Amino acid sequence: MKKPFVTKEQLDAIAARYPTPFYLYDERGIRENARRLKAAFAWNPGFREYFAVKATPTPAILKLLHEEGCGCDCSSLTELMMSDRCGIRGEEIVFSSNNTPAEEYQLADKLGAVINLDDITHVDFLEQAIGHIPEKICCRYNPGGVFTLGQTREGFQVMDNPGEAKYGMTRAQIADAFRMLRDRGAKEFGLHAFLASNTLSNEYYPQLAKVLFQLAVELKEETGCHITFIDLSGGVGVPYLPDAPENDIAAIGEGVRRVYEEVLVPAGMGDVALYSELGRFMLAPYGCLVTRAIHEKHIYKEYIGVDACACNLMRPAMYGSYHHITVMGKENAPCDHKYDVAGGLCENNDKFAIDRMLPKIDRGDLLVIHDAGAHGFSMGYNYNGKLRSAELLLREDGSVDQIRRAETPDDYFATLVW
Template sequence: MKTPFVTKEQLDAITAQYPTPFHIYDEAGIRENARRLREAFSWNPGYREYFAVKATPTPAILKILKEEGCGCDCSSLTELLMSEKCGITGENIMFSSNDTPAEEFQLADKLGAIINLDDLTLVDYLEQSIGHIPQKICCRYNPGGVFTLSETREGFQVMDNPGDAKYGMTRAQIAEAFTRLHAMGAKEFGIHAFLASNTLSNAYYPALARILFQLAVDLQNETGVHITFINLSGGIGIPYQPDQPANDIAAIGDGVRQAYEEILVPAGMGDVALYTELGRFMLGPYGHLVTRAIHEKHIYKEYIGVDACACNLMRPAMYGSYHHITVMGKEDQPCNHKYDVVGGLCENNDKFAVDRMLPKIDMGDLLVIHDTGAHGFSMGYNYNGKLRSAELLLRQDGSVELIRRAETVEDYFRTLVW
């Protein structure tokens, strides 16, 4: 059972001031989660979390995470500028873009960010773009093939296909990149990799760590470079469905520690710092999309039409993803009605739920769509001329703050040339 972090009474008061739909975030939950993560990796003195800005590119959120000791993982010029405006600069930024224009490398260098190169060809391109090679540099590794992890506590198999991903360098390429970068003036090196998405297994990060730790030992021996950090990237997932088990970040941190002590420490690399780039894990559960039932339709199926649409939350339409729905005020009523919960786009995939068993929904009911704190608002768009919603922050003291106003028709027309 998933329980919203706001009550119906709170939402009644909030919607009297801010019309639906809107995204709302839980400050207390965000801070508590960031502290659990930091504690799980506190055994590593150089540990730093670089929040994946693409997940929730909202200044108020970035500032909260900055206060909790997090940096920013940026992948575009705009994300770099947003981080700078939030006071996050220097090595508190990891710039991990791909297919990167020169101007983005130039801004990353100006801000003092750690640049993570996605491809061997970017070695020369980076030097041409900024006129030098930074002393501290990172390269992204792609092992190819299929990554599988069968032994999980839930009995599920984690599987992804790095060989089909556009990101990262081959084993031979990353060795060549390190050798060339070292000859061009780089002094400190890092390794980055992302092998699976939204994993619900405490074993994923330790398994990834073992791959990267052994790679680090081998590369340092082969190339003679000084590897000072390893970036485990993201991939720690959240339980979107109510019966799925949540990851235990303390157990994950301990599993990584064991791998560190078994592989890096004996190789004389016990000073290597660890970085993470979590987005979904950091924010996903701490955001709701709040919407209101405005229509019902009875044809071959039962439909509930709400005032949000896929423009507010793309994941169900794009991936068929499950997002739990709570009908506010009816949490204890039986789920004995089968509905498709839909938006108003001219696309048949504009559905938040298909054949979902829910309590009877009446017009005007407020619905909370769970786990939209990451890759929710950020993936919004303007198809059919739909306007992007407001974002609100539920403060720790119970007050509510507008942190991004809703778009207006004037905003939509502003870039047009008539």
């Protein structure tokens, strides 16, 4: 059973100071998880985690992770600007975007970021945009087809469809892109790919690594390019369901090490650095959305109305995603009431839970919606004129810092021309 990282007494005190809804992040959990990842890949001297800024674009979080040795994976102009303002620059940034405007490549180059090209046509586009080809450059690979991970030890199959994804280059294109870049001055090359999302399998990263490692060996032989790093991207998931298995990052790191020694070392490529771009794995379990029950409704179903809505956390409405809910103070009470937990939008899919068995919920109860630390606040929006919530950081010493204030009506109206 999932347990909140905050007690009811702590949360009551926080909610007395900061009105619900709000996001709350766990500093201790974030730091410990970053250290587990670093230890799992310590065998690779060049390893670095580039946190996917899109998952949680909050300066205090980026700075915290930077203190733990992480860089930033940016995919837009403002993410680059945020990284820069946090003091994260140069090769501590990987800029990995698609359908990229020229001004974004220009800023990435100005900051000294490692640029990851999504398409072969971007070789010319990048050169025109910044006036040169960087000496260190990366290309994104799309193997096409369907990626299947077979039956895993956890008892389910991982399958995704790279052939339907808009990202990356074909096998032939990436070889041609390497040659083009080499002939225009590039000296250090990297590979990147993303094959499946939110995998709960210790086998995924080693399988992805093997695909990229074998490709790296082939490209070295075909093009003569010096491949100095391989970016394993993201895809390592978290268990949203309370009974789902957790990934073992130490086992994942060991699995990648075995493939590294099997494929790269015999090819004379034992100095290749590995990168990761984990967002969900780094932050999702260490952030929650805190909301208060403000209404109950008894019609054809039993509804609990809360003061958060899909504008605060859109994953359940958009994807039908499960997020576990704890009713604070009733953790040990029987889950003998069936509820839809709903927000206040003028949309019927504005529900955090449907037919969920929970303890009896009374108006005023605080609800913790788990695993919202990644792709939670960042996917928020202002439909119905709803305002974005505050973000708070629970420090290791038990104190709480506001790391983003809640929006006000003045913020909402600030861009309007009357």
